[in-house]
Amino acid sequence: MSDFMENGSPTPLSLDDILDGDVDGLLDAPDKPKKVTSSDRLERAFLEVVEFRRTHGRVPSSETREIAERKLGARLDGILANDQKVEALKHLDEFGLLDATEPPESLDDLLEGGGLDDLLGDDGGVLDVSDLPVHRKPESPDSVAKRVKAEDFEQFEHLFKAKHAELADGTFQLVAFTGLDLIREGVFFVLGGVMCFVAEVGEDVDLVVGGKPKQKQRLRVVFENGTESRMYKQSLMTRMYEQQGQVLARTGVDTSEIFDADVESGHIYVLQSLSEDSAISGLRDLHKIGFSTTSVEQRIRNAESSPTYLMAPVRVVADYRLYNVKPSALEHLLHRVFSAARLDLTQIDRKGRDYDPSEWFIVPRDVVNRAVAMIISGEIVDYAYDPALQQLSPRR
Structure with a gap:
C-alpha cells in the first residue's frame, strides 16, 4: 500500500524505490553491442561453408554454375590458400574441410586413385552438355x-x-x-x-x-x-x-x-629516358618509377627541361591506375623496394645547380610489373629487389 503525507498526497518515491520496484527490468541499461572483429567475420563466413556441408552432404564447389554455392566454394578456396586462416578456423571444422590432402606423386598414383574412373562413369551426368547454351558461329575468322x-x-x-x-x-x-x-x-x-x-x-x-x-x-x-x-x-x-x-x-x-565504391588514387608510371647522353642511353633497364595523381602525360610535359627527367624527353612504358591506395605510402614503398638499384647520378639543371634524381632505377621491366602486382596484393612488404639476381627476393 502506498505511503501518504499529512495532506493526503502520495509520498514521492526515491530513485532507489523506483529501481527496486522495477521487477521487469524495464529500466535496465541495454548491453553495449559487441564490436565485430575481422576474426568474427572470418568465422561467420566459414560457418556458412560448414552449414552447406551439413545440409548438402558435400563440399561447395567454386566451379558450379549455381551462384550461391560457387560463392561458398570460392570462399573455401581462399581460406585453404591461407595457412593463418586455416589455423584460426580449425576449432570450427567439424567435417575436416580444412584438412590438407596429399597430392599424387605421379600420374600413375592419380590413375590408381580411381578419381578419373568415377568421372568417366558419369553416373551423375557431369558430362551431359545437352542443357548448355548453343554457341553462335562467329561471323568471321578474325x-x-x-x-x-x-x-x-x-x-x-x-x-x-x-x-x-x-x-x-x-x-x-x-x-x-x-x-x-x-x-x-x-x-x-x-x-x-x-x-x-x-x-x-x-x-x-x-x-x-x-x-x-x-x-x-x-x-x-x-x-x-x-x-x-x-x-x-x-x-x-x-x-x-x-x-x-x-x-x-x-x-x-x-x-x-559497381565501381563507385573504389576511389582512384592516381597512377604508378614507368618511364624510359630518350636522352642522347651516352652515360644514360648506355644503361640497360633504366626506368623511372613514380606516382602521380594527375595524368602521366600532364606530369611529363617539358621533361627535357627538368633534372627530374634527366633533362631529356621520356617515353611512357607503363601506366597503372590504382584505387583505394594512400599515395605517399605507395611512393615510399616503391622506392624502398628498389633502393638497391637506384641510379647514382648527379644532374645539373639550367641554373647550374646540382640535382640528384631519386626515382630512376636500373630494374628490368618485368620485375617492375611484378612489383606493382605484389603492391596490389599486399605481398610486396615482405620483398626487396636483389640487383645481383635481378629479381624480387624475400626480406631477411
Whole structure:
C-alpha cells in the first residue's frame, strides 16, 4: 500500500524505490553491442561453408554454375590458400574441410586413385552438355580468339590470389554480369568457373561485320589457369551472357554502381629516358618509377627541361591506375623496394645547380610489373629487389 503525507498526497518515491520496484527490468541499461572483429567475420563466413556441408552432404564447389554455392566454394578456396586462416578456423571444422590432402606423386598414383574412373562413369551426368547454351558461329575468322599460354603470368598470379582472399573474407562478392559497360581494364570476372582479369583494353578498330561498319576493341584477358585471350570486348560480353558469367564487386555496392565504391588514387608510371647522353642511353633497364595523381602525360610535359627527367624527353612504358591506395605510402614503398638499384647520378639543371634524381632505377621491366602486382596484393612488404639476381627476393 502506498505511503501518504499529512495532506493526503502520495509520498514521492526515491530513485532507489523506483529501481527496486522495477521487477521487469524495464529500466535496465541495454548491453553495449559487441564490436565485430575481422576474426568474427572470418568465422561467420566459414560457418556458412560448414552449414552447406551439413545440409548438402558435400563440399561447395567454386566451379558450379549455381551462384550461391560457387560463392561458398570460392570462399573455401581462399581460406585453404591461407595457412593463418586455416589455423584460426580449425576449432570450427567439424567435417575436416580444412584438412590438407596429399597430392599424387605421379600420374600413375592419380590413375590408381580411381578419381578419373568415377568421372568417366558419369553416373551423375557431369558430362551431359545437352542443357548448355548453343554457341553462335562467329561471323568471321578474325573474331575468333584462342587462348594461349600467358608468358608473363607471374605478373598477374598475385592479383588472383588477392581477389580469392577478398572473396573469402567478404570484402568482394560475385554478382551477375549486367552489360558491356562493366568490361573495362582492371576488372575481374568469373567465366566458365575460371576467374579472369581484363589486363588491357585496346583502341577502337573499324571492322565490317555482317556488311555493316562497326567499331570493336581488342582486349587482353588473362585467366587464373595461366592462359590469355585477345578476344574482342563484344565477344567477352557474349560469352559472359551465354555462360552466366559473374563480375567481382565490392560488397555492399549496387550492381548499377559497381565501381563507385573504389576511389582512384592516381597512377604508378614507368618511364624510359630518350636522352642522347651516352652515360644514360648506355644503361640497360633504366626506368623511372613514380606516382602521380594527375595524368602521366600532364606530369611529363617539358621533361627535357627538368633534372627530374634527366633533362631529356621520356617515353611512357607503363601506366597503372590504382584505387583505394594512400599515395605517399605507395611512393615510399616503391622506392624502398628498389633502393638497391637506384641510379647514382648527379644532374645539373639550367641554373647550374646540382640535382640528384631519386626515382630512376636500373630494374628490368618485368620485375617492375611484378612489383606493382605484389603492391596490389599486399605481398610486396615482405620483398626487396636483389640487383645481383635481378629479381624480387624475400626480406631477411
